[in-house]
Amino acid sequence: MSATIHRDRLMDDISDVPVLAVNNLAVSYRNGNDVQRVVYDVSLRVKPGEVVAIVGESGSGKTTTAQAIIGLLAENGKLDAGVIRLNGTDIAAWSQRQLDTVRGCKISLIPQDPTGSLNPVKTIGEQVAEILQIHRYGSREAIDTRVIELLTRVGLSQPELRASQYPHELSGGMRQRVLIAIAVALRPALIIADEPTSALDVTVQRRILDLIDELRNEYGTAVLLVTHDLGVASDRANHVVVMKAGRIQEQGPTQQILTSPKSEYTRQLLADAPSLRKAKYHSRSRSRPEVDGDDVIVVDNLLQDFPLGGRRRESFRAVDGISFRVRRGSTHAIVGESGSGKTTTARSIVGFQKPTAGRILVDGTDITTLRGETLRQFRRRIQLVYQNPFGSLDPLQTVFHIIEEPLLNFDPLPREERARRVQHILDRVGLPQAVLTRKPHALSGGQRQRVAIARALILNPQVLVLDEAVSALDVTVQAQILGLLDELQRALGLTYLFISHDLAVVRQISDTVSVLHNGRQVDGGTVEEVFSRPVSSYTRELIDAIPGQLSPVHV
C-alpha cells in the first residue's frame, strides 16, 4: 500500500520536472576592460507544454536571457552565475560542443527577423534539411520526405516548389513559417521564440502565433516567448515574467499579472500598452467643438503609378483612387499593412512625387501643380516626422543644428532669433536645454523622436505627417510621445496625418481613418464608425488581429 503511494508520488515528481528551470541567472558583457552586467538574478521555470512569456522593453535583458538559455550569447557575453536545467540537467556550464547535441533537437529557436534569419544563398529545402542532417535524422530520402512534410505542416502551399526556392522569393510570413518548420523539425521539448512576429504585419502575426499554438498542442512542446508586446503575451502565455533593466519585476499566471499587477512598472506597462486599452486621447475629439469645419487636406481620387522598367513600359499601381478629407486640428490616420500604399500616399501629399492622377489640396493649394520654388515654400506648411529616429537625424550634427536647419532654408533670421526659437521649441517637446550641444547618438530613441518632432515644428507648419513615427519605440516611450503629440495638437492647432500599421495606436489617437489594402481604400470614416462597423471584411480581419483581445481582461 505504502509502496504504491510512494511510486505515485515519484511519478508525480517526474511529470512535474519543468522542461526548463533557470535559477539565479546572471549575465554580463565585456567590452575591453569594461564589464557590464545586463541580467541579474533571473529565475523562471517552464513546464511541459506551457507558454511562458518574458515581457520587457528594449534593454530589459529579455533577449540576453533567452540567448543565455540556448547558449548563444554574443562572443563578449559571459554567464556569471546561475543554473539552467533542461529536463533536469544543468547545462549552464556545458561547452559549445556539448550544447550542439541538445540545440535543435531538445531546444530550438524561432528568431525575430524572418528576412535575415535564412541564408540568402541556400534553398529553403536545404535549410530545413540541415537540422535533420546535423542530428542524423536518416537517409537522404527520409530527410527529403520529412522536409516536404514539415513545409506542408506549417501551411506553405506548393511545398515542393518552396523547397527549391530561395528565401528572397518568399514573403516575410512564409519565411517565418519556414523558420517554424525548422524549429519543430525534431519535436523539441522547448522552443525559444524571440519576438517571433515583431517584424510582421498584424494579420500575419496572428496567423503565425496561431500556428505556433497549434504545433505546441500537437507536439506538447513548451514555448518561452520573448516579446515587447504585452498584448501578445496576454493572448498566448500561461505565465508572464516582466523584466526591466536586467531584473525580474514580477512573474505569475497571466491573468494575475493582468488583473492585479504588484509592481509599479507592470502597472505602467499595462497602462501604456495600446492594444490593451481603448481610446484614450480619442475621446477629446468629441469634447472639442466641431466648428472649424474647413478641410486642411483634401485628397481626391489619388492615383500613383510606378514604372516597372522593361520594354513594354509596364507600371505598378501603388495607390488606386484614394479620397479623403482632413478637418483642421484633427488627426487622420492612414492604416494598412506593408505594401498597402500608405507611405506612397504620404509622400504624394508632402509633394515628394507627382501623382499620376488626382488632386491634393493642402490648405486650399493644389500641390500637384506646384513646382520648383513654390513647392519648396509650400513645404514650410507641411512637415514630416519619419519612423526611424536613428536614421532620420544626421549623426554628425548637434541637436541644436538639427533643429535650427529648417530655419536656414527659409527667410533669413538673425542668429539670436534662431537660437531663441530652437530653445523655445525644445521646451515645447519636453527636452532639457542641455541636449542642444549633444549629438543624436547620445540620446535615447524617445529623445531622438522628440528632436525630430521639434525639427518639424520649428517652421510653424499647419500639418504634420507622421510616418510610423512611434512604431520603433517601446510602449512606455510610445505612450509619452503620443501624449506629447496630443498636447501639441491642442496647443498649436496642428493637423496630423498619422501613417501607421498599428490599429491599436490609431484607435487611440485618431479622429478619422482610411484603411488601405493593396492601394485601394477599403474603409473610411470616423474611428468609431470604422472600428465598430467596418464595411470591408479586410478591416474586420485587421481589427480582430490586434493582439490583447483573447485575454480575459481589458484594462
Added chain:
Amino acid sequence: MSRYLIKRIGQAIVVLWAAFTVSFVLLQALPGDAILIKFLNPELGLGPEQIADIRASYAADVSVPVQYFHTVANFLTGNFGYSIQAGVPVGDVLVANLPPTIWLAALGFMLAVVVAVGISALSVLTPFIWVRSLFRSLPSLFISTPVFWLGILLIQIFSFQLKLIPVINPGPWQALVLPVLTLAVPISAPLAQVLMRNIDHVLTEPFVAVARAKGASRRWVLWRHVAKNAVLPTLTIAGILFGELLAGAVVTEAVFGLNGIGGLTQRAVTNQDIAVLQAIVVFSAAAFVIINLVVDLLYPVFDPRLRSKGEVVA
C-alpha cells in the same frame, strides 16, 4: 540578361577607347622619341636627311591627329605597328613575352587566394585569441611590404643563403617559385582583409544564430553558411586587384630578370618605344576590363538574389 550584356560590352569598349586615347596623348607629349634615341646615335653616322627618311618610313612625319586615326584604324584591324627598338611587329613582341607573364600572374593570383583564405580561416578558427590576432595583423604587414624589397630578400635567403634555388639557369618551374611568392604576398593582403571583414560581418547575421540553434558546430557554420556569403563581395576586390597584379608583375620581372610583359614594359619605357607601350596599355586595359566583366557576370551564378528580378511570390 542579353540587354545587360550588350550594355556592359558597350561600356567596356568605351573604357578601352578612353585608355587608348589618353595613353596616346600622354605618349605623344613625351619629349624625344624612339627614332631619335635609336638612330641619332653618332656611331651610326646617319645624316639628318636619312633620319627624316626613316621617320617617313615609320609614318612618324605626319601630323599627330592623322597619326591618331592611323593608329586607331590599325589597332582595329589587329595591326599594332612596329617596335622601333626590335624592328619587328609589336604583335610578335607581345606574343613572345605574354606566356611568362600569364603564368606568373595566374600562379601569383592563385597563391594569393590560397594565402588569403588560409589567413582568414585561421583567424576565425584558431581557439587561442592571441593566435587569432596574430593572423589578423598579417595582412597589414603584407600590404606594407615593397615588392622589390621582398624579391631581393627572397633571393638573398633562398638562393644565396639556403641555396635552394639556383640563381643562374634555374629550371622553368624553379624560376617561377620566388617571383610567384613575391607577387602573391602583396595581392593576398587586401584579399585577406576584405575576406576577414566579410566573415566578421556574416558571423553577426541572424541566419548564423539560427544555424547554431539547429545544433551546427562553429566549423559547420563557417564552411556551409559563412564561406559563400563572405566570398561574394570579395569577388569585386579580386577583379580590381588584377590591376595591382599587372603593376606588381613589372617590378617582379625586373627584380628576377624575367622576360615578360613587365620586362618588356620596362625596356619600352627606357627606349620610348611608343608603339610597344601603346599596345601594352591597350592590352592591359582589355585584360582588366574583361576580367571585371567576367566577375560581374559570375555574380548571378553564385548569388541567387541576382538571378531573377521581380518574381517574388507574395
